[in-house]
Amino acid sequence: MALKNDLLLKALRGETVERPPVWMMRQAGRYLPEFMELKKKYDFFTRCQTPELASEITVQPIRRYGMDAAILFSDILVIPQAMEIEVQMKPDFGPYLPDPIRSRKDLDRVVVPDVEDSLGYVMKAIRMTKEKLADEVPLLGFAGSPWTILCYCVQGQGSKSFDKAKEFCFTQPETAHALLQKITDTTIAYLKAKVRAGVDAVQVFDSWGGMLSPEDYEIFSWPYIQQIVDALKDETYVIVFGKGCWFALKTMSRSGAAALGVDWTCSAQNARYLSGGKITLQGNFDPSRLFSPPDEIRKMVTQMIRDFGKDRYIVNLGHGILPTVPLENAQAFIEAVKSYSEG
Numbered sequence: 094m095a096l097k098n099d100l101l102l103k104a105l106r107g108e109t110v111e112r113p114p115v116w117m118m119r120q121a122g123r124y125l126p127e128f129m130e131l132k133k134k135y136d137f138f139t140r141c142q143t144p145e146l147a148s149e150i151t152v153q154p155i156r157r158y159g160m161d162a163a164i165l166f167s168d169i170l171v172i173p174q175a176m177e178i179e180v181q182m183k184p185d186f187g188p189y190l191p192d193p194i195r196s197r198k199d200l201d202r203v204v205v206p207d208v209e210d211s212l213g214y215v216m217k218a219i220r221m222t223k224e225k226l227a228d229e230v231p232l233l234g235f236a237g238s239p240w241t242i243l244c245y246c247v248q249g250q251g252s253k254s255f256d257k258a259k260e261f262c263f264t265q266p267e268t269a270h271a272l273l274q275k276i277t278d279t280t281i282a283y284l285k286a287k288v289r290a291g292v293d294a295v296q297v298f299d300s301w302g303g304m305l306s307p308e309d310y311e312i313f314s315w316p317y318i319q320q321i322v323d324a325l326k327d328e329t330y331v332i333v334f335g336k337g338c339w340f341a342l343k344t345m346s347r348s349g350a351a352a353l354g355v356d357w358t359c360s361a362q363n364a365r366y367l368s369g370g371k372i373t374l375q376g377n378f379d380p381s382r383l384f385s386p387p388d389e390i391r392k393m394v395t396q397m398i399r400d401f402g403k404d405r406y407i408v409n410l411g412h413g414i415l416p417t418v419p420l421e422n423a424q425a426f427i428e429a430v431k432s433y434s435e436g
Protein backbone atom coordinates (compact mmCIF):
# COMPACT_ATOMS: atom_id res chain seq x y z
CA MET A 94 0.00 0.00 0.00
CA ALA A 95 1.24 3.49 -0.83
CA LEU A 96 1.82 5.77 2.13
CA LYS A 97 -0.34 8.88 2.46
CA ASN A 98 2.63 10.86 3.71
CA ASP A 99 5.79 9.71 1.95
CA LEU A 100 7.93 12.81 2.55
CA LEU A 101 10.52 10.79 4.46
CA LEU A 102 10.87 8.23 1.68
CA LYS A 103 11.16 11.01 -0.88
CA ALA A 104 13.94 12.63 1.12
CA LEU A 105 15.69 9.26 1.46
CA ARG A 106 15.53 8.86 -2.32
CA GLY A 107 16.87 12.39 -2.79
CA GLU A 108 13.70 13.67 -4.50
CA THR A 109 12.62 17.30 -4.39
CA VAL A 110 10.06 18.07 -1.68
CA GLU A 111 7.83 21.00 -0.71
CA ARG A 112 9.30 20.93 2.77
CA PRO A 113 11.63 18.48 4.51
CA PRO A 114 10.20 15.66 6.63
CA VAL A 115 10.58 15.80 10.42
CA TRP A 116 10.80 13.27 13.25
CA MET A 117 12.67 13.31 16.56
CA MET A 118 15.10 10.72 17.83
CA ARG A 119 13.66 9.03 20.93
CA GLN A 120 10.26 10.57 20.18
CA ALA A 121 8.48 7.48 21.48
CA GLY A 122 8.45 7.40 25.24
CA ARG A 123 10.43 9.64 27.55
CA TYR A 124 8.54 12.95 27.70
CA LEU A 125 4.86 12.44 26.83
CA PRO A 126 2.33 12.33 29.71
CA GLU A 127 0.38 9.54 27.96
CA PHE A 128 3.64 7.53 28.00
CA MET A 129 4.29 8.28 31.68
CA GLU A 130 0.91 6.71 32.49
CA LEU A 131 1.96 3.43 30.87
CA LYS A 132 5.43 3.67 32.42
CA LYS A 133 3.86 3.73 35.89
CA LYS A 134 2.03 0.48 35.22
CA TYR A 135 4.54 -1.61 33.28
CA ASP A 136 8.29 -2.06 33.64
CA PHE A 137 10.60 -1.30 30.74
CA PHE A 138 11.00 -4.72 29.16
CA THR A 139 7.30 -5.49 29.61
CA ARG A 140 6.61 -2.38 27.53
CA CYS A 141 9.11 -3.55 24.90
CA GLN A 142 7.92 -7.17 24.85
CA THR A 143 4.16 -6.58 24.77
CA PRO A 144 3.18 -5.71 21.19
CA GLU A 145 -0.01 -3.92 22.30
CA LEU A 146 2.04 -1.60 24.54
CA ALA A 147 4.99 -1.11 22.18
CA SER A 148 2.70 -0.25 19.25
CA GLU A 149 0.61 2.10 21.40
CA ILE A 150 3.72 3.99 22.61
CA THR A 151 4.98 4.17 19.02
CA VAL A 152 1.86 5.93 17.74
CA GLN A 153 1.40 8.28 20.72
CA PRO A 154 3.72 11.04 19.42
CA ILE A 155 2.24 10.74 15.92
CA ARG A 156 -1.26 11.33 17.27
CA ARG A 157 -0.14 14.29 19.35
CA TYR A 158 2.22 16.06 16.93
CA GLY A 159 1.88 14.47 13.49
CA MET A 160 5.55 13.82 12.76
CA ASP A 161 6.34 12.51 9.28
CA ALA A 162 7.63 9.16 10.56
CA ALA A 163 7.08 6.83 13.49
CA ILE A 164 9.93 4.95 15.19
CA LEU A 165 9.14 1.67 16.86
CA PHE A 166 9.24 1.70 20.65
CA SER A 167 11.93 -0.76 21.65
CA ASP A 168 15.57 -0.52 22.68
CA ILE A 169 18.97 -1.23 21.18
CA LEU A 170 19.69 -3.53 24.14
CA VAL A 171 17.15 -6.18 23.09
CA ILE A 172 19.99 -7.48 20.89
CA PRO A 173 22.42 -8.43 23.71
CA GLN A 174 19.42 -9.79 25.61
CA ALA A 175 18.58 -12.07 22.67
CA MET A 176 22.26 -13.10 22.61
CA GLU A 177 21.71 -14.37 26.17
CA ILE A 178 23.56 -11.56 27.92
CA GLU A 179 21.41 -10.46 30.84
CA VAL A 180 20.22 -6.84 30.57
CA GLN A 181 18.31 -5.07 33.33
CA MET A 182 16.83 -1.59 33.12
CA LYS A 183 17.17 -0.01 36.55
CA PRO A 184 14.90 2.96 37.29
CA ASP A 185 16.91 6.21 37.67
CA PHE A 186 20.09 4.37 36.67
CA GLY A 187 19.62 3.01 33.15
CA PRO A 188 20.89 -0.21 31.62
CA TYR A 189 22.71 -2.68 33.89
CA LEU A 190 24.35 -5.87 32.62
CA PRO A 191 25.40 -7.91 35.68
CA ASP A 192 27.66 -10.33 33.74
CA PRO A 193 29.63 -8.18 31.30
CA ILE A 194 31.84 -9.69 28.59
CA ARG A 195 35.49 -9.28 29.55
CA SER A 196 37.27 -12.40 28.26
CA ARG A 197 37.33 -15.11 25.59
CA LYS A 198 35.54 -17.41 28.04
CA ASP A 199 32.77 -14.84 28.48
CA LEU A 200 32.49 -14.55 24.71
CA ASP A 201 31.96 -18.28 24.30
CA ARG A 202 28.63 -18.10 26.13
CA VAL A 203 27.33 -15.39 23.76
CA VAL A 204 24.97 -16.90 21.19
CA VAL A 205 23.89 -15.75 17.74
CA PRO A 206 20.16 -16.38 18.18
CA ASP A 207 17.34 -17.22 15.80
CA VAL A 208 15.87 -13.71 15.74
CA GLU A 209 12.36 -14.71 14.67
CA ASP A 210 12.32 -16.88 17.74
CA SER A 211 13.97 -14.69 20.38
CA LEU A 212 12.80 -11.31 19.01
CA GLY A 213 9.48 -12.41 17.54
CA TYR A 214 7.75 -9.95 19.89
CA VAL A 215 9.40 -7.07 17.99
CA MET A 216 8.07 -8.38 14.67
CA LYS A 217 4.60 -8.68 16.20
CA ALA A 218 4.84 -5.09 17.46
CA ILE A 219 5.82 -3.94 13.95
CA ARG A 220 2.82 -5.67 12.35
CA MET A 221 0.49 -4.24 14.98
CA THR A 222 1.98 -0.75 14.61
CA LYS A 223 1.61 -0.85 10.82
CA GLU A 224 -2.08 -1.59 11.33
CA LYS A 225 -2.49 1.29 13.76
CA LEU A 226 -0.64 3.70 11.47
CA ALA A 227 -2.97 2.71 8.59
CA ASP A 228 -0.40 3.87 5.99
CA GLU A 229 -0.43 7.44 7.27
CA VAL A 230 3.34 7.70 7.81
CA PRO A 231 6.32 5.38 7.38
CA LEU A 232 7.59 3.25 10.27
CA LEU A 233 11.29 3.20 11.14
CA GLY A 234 13.04 0.22 12.63
CA PHE A 235 16.42 0.54 14.32
CA ALA A 236 19.38 -1.18 15.90
CA GLY A 237 22.47 -0.05 17.75
CA SER A 238 25.77 -0.24 15.89
CA PRO A 239 27.90 -3.24 16.88
CA TRP A 240 30.43 -0.92 18.58
CA THR A 241 27.71 0.83 20.60
CA ILE A 242 26.27 -2.54 21.67
CA LEU A 243 29.76 -3.77 22.60
CA CYS A 244 30.13 -0.68 24.81
CA TYR A 245 27.22 -1.87 26.99
CA CYS A 246 28.14 -5.58 26.82
CA VAL A 247 31.66 -4.90 28.13
CA GLN A 248 31.17 -1.84 30.34
CA GLY A 249 28.05 -3.36 31.88
CA GLN A 250 26.32 0.01 32.18
CA GLY A 251 26.24 3.50 30.69
CA SER A 252 29.43 5.55 30.99
CA LYS A 253 30.90 8.92 30.10
CA SER A 254 34.06 7.33 28.73
CA PHE A 255 33.32 3.61 28.14
CA ASP A 256 36.87 3.08 29.38
CA LYS A 257 36.42 -0.63 30.12
CA ALA A 258 34.99 -1.23 26.65
CA LYS A 259 37.96 0.53 25.08
CA GLU A 260 40.46 -1.27 27.30
CA PHE A 261 38.92 -4.58 26.20
CA CYS A 262 39.29 -3.65 22.52
CA PHE A 263 42.87 -2.47 22.91
CA THR A 264 44.12 -5.37 25.07
CA GLN A 265 42.08 -8.25 23.56
CA PRO A 266 41.43 -7.13 19.98
CA GLU A 267 40.79 -10.63 18.65
CA THR A 268 38.11 -11.32 21.22
CA ALA A 269 36.65 -7.85 20.64
CA HIS A 270 36.41 -8.46 16.91
CA ALA A 271 34.82 -11.86 17.48
CA LEU A 272 32.20 -10.22 19.72
CA LEU A 273 31.61 -7.42 17.20
CA GLN A 274 31.09 -10.04 14.48
CA LYS A 275 28.56 -11.99 16.56
CA ILE A 276 26.67 -8.75 17.23
CA THR A 277 26.84 -7.83 13.53
CA ASP A 278 25.48 -11.21 12.40
CA THR A 279 22.61 -10.95 14.88
CA THR A 280 21.88 -7.34 13.90
CA ILE A 281 21.75 -8.11 10.18
CA ALA A 282 19.33 -10.99 10.73
CA TYR A 283 17.29 -8.79 13.08
CA LEU A 284 17.01 -5.83 10.70
CA LYS A 285 16.14 -8.14 7.79
CA ALA A 286 13.36 -9.65 9.90
CA LYS A 287 12.13 -6.14 10.74
CA VAL A 288 11.98 -5.32 7.03
CA ARG A 289 9.98 -8.51 6.38
CA ALA A 290 7.64 -7.53 9.21
CA GLY A 291 6.97 -4.18 7.53
CA VAL A 292 9.32 -1.33 8.53
CA ASP A 293 9.86 1.19 5.73
CA ALA A 294 13.44 2.18 6.63
CA VAL A 295 15.98 1.44 9.36
CA GLN A 296 18.36 3.56 11.40
CA VAL A 297 21.63 2.35 12.88
CA PHE A 298 22.45 4.26 16.09
CA ASP A 299 26.19 4.55 16.64
CA SER A 300 25.59 6.56 19.80
CA TRP A 301 29.10 6.01 21.15
CA GLY A 302 31.08 6.04 17.88
CA GLY A 303 32.43 9.47 18.84
CA MET A 304 34.20 7.90 21.83
CA LEU A 305 36.76 6.46 19.40
CA SER A 306 39.58 8.26 17.62
CA PRO A 307 39.08 8.47 13.84
CA GLU A 308 41.69 5.69 13.45
CA ASP A 309 40.05 3.39 16.00
CA TYR A 310 36.63 4.14 14.51
CA GLU A 311 37.90 2.63 11.26
CA ILE A 312 38.94 -0.50 13.16
CA PHE A 313 36.24 -1.11 15.77
CA SER A 314 33.08 0.55 14.50
CA TRP A 315 32.88 1.38 10.82
CA PRO A 316 33.63 -2.04 9.20
CA TYR A 317 30.71 -3.59 11.07
CA ILE A 318 28.28 -0.80 10.15
CA GLN A 319 29.41 -1.21 6.54
CA GLN A 320 28.52 -4.92 6.72
CA ILE A 321 25.04 -3.97 7.94
CA VAL A 322 24.57 -1.41 5.15
CA ASP A 323 25.79 -3.91 2.54
CA ALA A 324 23.35 -6.53 3.78
CA LEU A 325 20.34 -4.20 3.99
CA LYS A 326 20.70 -1.57 1.30
CA ASP A 327 18.96 -3.54 -1.44
CA GLU A 328 16.00 -4.28 0.82
CA THR A 329 15.36 -0.95 2.53
CA TYR A 330 16.70 2.56 3.19
CA VAL A 331 19.45 2.67 5.79
CA ILE A 332 20.10 5.79 7.89
CA VAL A 333 23.43 5.80 9.74
CA PHE A 334 23.61 8.08 12.77
CA GLY A 335 26.98 8.38 14.46
CA LYS A 336 27.00 10.66 17.48
CA GLY A 337 30.20 12.71 17.38
CA CYS A 338 31.26 11.01 14.15
CA TRP A 339 31.58 13.99 11.82
CA PHE A 340 35.11 12.78 10.99
CA ALA A 341 33.61 9.68 9.35
CA LEU A 342 31.07 11.47 7.13
CA LYS A 343 33.18 11.03 4.01
CA THR A 344 33.51 7.26 4.49
CA MET A 345 29.84 7.00 5.43
CA SER A 346 28.75 8.92 2.30
CA ARG A 347 30.32 6.19 0.12
CA SER A 348 28.76 3.31 2.02
CA GLY A 349 25.43 2.83 0.28
CA ALA A 350 23.50 4.32 3.20
CA ALA A 351 20.49 6.41 2.09
CA ALA A 352 21.06 9.11 4.71
CA LEU A 353 23.49 10.16 7.43
CA GLY A 354 22.65 11.59 10.82
CA VAL A 355 24.69 14.45 12.23
CA ASP A 356 24.77 16.04 15.67
CA TRP A 357 24.90 19.73 16.58
CA THR A 358 28.67 19.91 16.95
CA CYS A 359 28.96 19.83 13.15
CA SER A 360 27.58 22.75 11.14
CA ALA A 361 25.24 22.12 8.21
CA GLN A 362 27.81 23.58 5.85
CA ASN A 363 30.61 21.38 7.14
CA ALA A 364 28.38 18.27 7.13
CA ARG A 365 27.43 18.93 3.48
CA TYR A 366 31.09 19.51 2.62
CA LEU A 367 32.37 16.40 4.39
CA SER A 368 29.64 14.16 2.96
CA GLY A 369 30.20 15.33 -0.61
CA GLY A 370 27.00 17.36 -1.02
CA LYS A 371 24.83 14.65 -2.59
CA ILE A 372 23.68 12.37 0.19
CA THR A 373 20.60 13.06 2.36
CA LEU A 374 21.51 14.38 5.81
CA GLN A 375 19.49 14.20 9.02
CA GLY A 376 19.75 16.34 12.14
CA ASN A 377 21.04 18.29 13.94
CA PHE A 378 19.17 20.49 16.46
CA ASP A 379 20.76 20.49 19.91
CA PRO A 380 18.18 18.64 22.09
CA SER A 381 18.84 21.15 24.90
CA ARG A 382 17.74 23.95 22.55
CA LEU A 383 14.20 22.65 22.98
CA PHE A 384 14.34 24.46 26.31
CA SER A 385 14.47 27.82 24.48
CA PRO A 386 11.16 29.72 24.17
CA PRO A 387 8.92 28.38 21.34
CA ASP A 388 9.41 31.52 19.22
CA GLU A 389 13.15 31.13 19.34
CA ILE A 390 12.86 27.42 18.48
CA ARG A 391 10.78 28.28 15.42
CA LYS A 392 13.37 30.78 14.20
CA MET A 393 16.26 28.41 14.78
CA VAL A 394 14.49 25.57 12.96
CA THR A 395 13.76 27.77 9.95
CA GLN A 396 17.40 28.81 9.85
CA MET A 397 18.53 25.20 10.17
CA ILE A 398 16.43 24.24 7.10
CA ARG A 399 17.95 27.14 5.15
CA ASP A 400 21.43 26.01 6.18
CA PHE A 401 20.96 22.37 5.16
CA GLY A 402 18.65 23.15 2.22
CA LYS A 403 15.10 21.75 2.02
CA ASP A 404 16.03 18.87 -0.32
CA ARG A 405 18.03 15.78 0.70
CA TYR A 406 17.35 16.73 4.26
CA ILE A 407 15.44 15.22 7.19
CA VAL A 408 14.81 17.56 10.12
CA ASN A 409 15.67 15.94 13.44
CA LEU A 410 17.47 16.54 16.68
CA GLY A 411 21.20 15.85 16.94
CA HIS A 412 20.48 13.20 19.62
CA GLY A 413 17.47 11.94 21.58
CA ILE A 414 14.84 14.31 22.96
CA LEU A 415 15.35 15.01 26.67
CA PRO A 416 12.69 13.73 29.09
CA THR A 417 11.98 17.15 30.64
CA VAL A 418 11.27 19.13 27.45
CA PRO A 419 8.00 21.14 27.66
CA LEU A 420 5.33 19.74 25.34
CA GLU A 421 4.71 23.07 23.62
CA ASN A 422 8.41 23.36 22.79
CA ALA A 423 8.45 19.98 21.06
CA GLN A 424 5.32 21.13 19.25
CA ALA A 425 7.01 24.36 18.11
CA PHE A 426 9.87 22.31 16.66
CA ILE A 427 7.51 20.12 14.59
CA GLU A 428 5.21 22.99 13.57
CA ALA A 429 8.10 25.13 12.36
CA VAL A 430 9.02 22.42 9.87
CA LYS A 431 5.45 21.74 8.77
CA SER A 432 4.83 25.42 8.06
CA TYR A 433 8.16 25.95 6.30
CA SER A 434 8.00 27.43 2.83
CA GLU A 435 10.71 28.84 0.62
CA GLY A 436 10.87 32.49 -0.19
Ligand SMILES: Cc1c2[nH]c(c1CCC(=O)O)Cc1[nH]c(c(CCC(=O)O)c1C)Cc1[nH]c(c(CCC(=O)O)c1C)Cc1[nH]c(c(C)c1CCC(=O)O)C2
Nearest residue numbers: 119120121122123137164165166167168169187298300413
Ligand atom coordinates in the same frame (compact mmCIF):
# COMPACT_ATOMS: atom_id res chain seq x y z
C1 LIG B 1 22.16 4.27 23.63
C2 LIG B 1 20.73 3.87 23.40
C3 LIG B 1 19.92 3.10 24.29
N1 LIG B 1 18.69 2.95 23.67
C4 LIG B 1 18.68 3.60 22.47
C5 LIG B 1 19.96 4.14 22.25
C6 LIG B 1 20.41 4.83 21.00
C7 LIG B 1 19.88 6.22 20.90
C8 LIG B 1 20.54 7.17 21.80
O1 LIG B 1 21.77 7.31 21.71
O2 LIG B 1 19.83 7.82 22.60
C9 LIG B 1 17.61 3.67 21.49
C10 LIG B 1 16.21 3.71 21.96
N2 LIG B 1 15.70 3.46 23.23
C11 LIG B 1 14.36 3.59 23.21
C12 LIG B 1 13.98 3.85 21.87
C13 LIG B 1 12.51 3.80 21.46
C14 LIG B 1 12.01 4.68 20.46
C15 LIG B 1 12.10 6.11 20.84
O3 LIG B 1 12.24 6.43 22.05
O4 LIG B 1 11.99 6.91 19.91
C16 LIG B 1 15.13 3.98 21.10
C17 LIG B 1 15.27 4.35 19.62
C18 LIG B 1 13.42 3.47 24.35
C19 LIG B 1 13.92 3.66 25.73
N3 LIG B 1 15.08 3.16 26.27
C20 LIG B 1 15.17 3.52 27.59
C21 LIG B 1 14.04 4.27 27.94
C22 LIG B 1 13.78 4.86 29.34
C23 LIG B 1 13.51 3.83 30.39
C24 LIG B 1 12.05 3.58 30.65
O5 LIG B 1 11.17 4.05 29.89
O6 LIG B 1 11.76 2.87 31.64
C25 LIG B 1 13.24 4.36 26.79
C26 LIG B 1 11.91 5.03 26.65
C27 LIG B 1 16.27 3.13 28.50
C28 LIG B 1 17.63 3.25 27.99
N4 LIG B 1 18.14 2.59 26.92
C29 LIG B 1 19.44 2.98 26.70
C30 LIG B 1 19.78 3.88 27.74
C31 LIG B 1 21.12 4.55 27.88
C32 LIG B 1 18.66 4.03 28.56
C33 LIG B 1 18.53 4.80 29.86
C34 LIG B 1 18.47 6.24 29.68
C35 LIG B 1 17.31 6.73 28.84
O7 LIG B 1 16.23 6.98 29.38
O8 LIG B 1 17.50 6.90 27.65
C36 LIG B 1 20.30 2.50 25.60
